[in-house]
Amino acid sequence: MFRTTKKKLHQKRATSFNNLGSLHKAQRLFEEAKPYYEQALDIWENVLGEETANLAATLNNLGGLYEAQGDYETAKSMYERALKIWDDAVEDEHPNISATINNLGGLYKAMGDDDKVQPLLAQALAIRENALGEEHPDVAISLNKYRRI
Structure with a gap:
């Protein structure tokens, strides 16, 4: 009983830190966001x-932070690690995987690695369309990104 309660407290703390990091990142307060994600x-x-979906989400968010700061190699490492965890933690067609993809x-577009961009964005779009339906706002985000390549 005590271990379960303690575990839930740690999970809530980690989720809160992740959310605070996201709040600061959304405000472009990158240096303030980083310690929360960490x-x-x-x-x-x-x-x-x-290695849960929650860890993958934090890695994805931290990857976005590094990308926004121009640290593309670290961002790539975070995204790739998140994808490995997503693959084990959720179904192949889960929309959270599509966010990281x-x-x-x-990121590859920003790095100028154009050969890798189209297949990834097409994969993300297909997952979102199948999992969420064509009218979902996340599908529009993927479609917009895909059309810009």
Whole structure:
């Protein structure tokens, strides 16, 4: 009982840190966002020791932060690690996987690695259309990104 309660507390703390990081990132306060993401990452990896969808989400968000700061290699590493975890944690057609695939495609576009962009964005779009339906806002985001290549 105590372990379950303690685990849930750690999960809530990690989720809160991740959300605070996202809040700061949305406000373009990148230096303020980073420690929150890192604290969430530390809890998921070292305290809970689980490779879950929550860890993948934090890695995806941290990848977005590094990408926004122009640290493309670190962003790529975060996105790729998130994808490996997503592959094990959720179904192949899960929309959360598509977010990371979409982000990785956008990153390759920013890096000028055009050969990798189209297949990734097409994959993200297909997953979102199948999982969410054509009218979902996330499908519009993927479609917009895909049309710009």
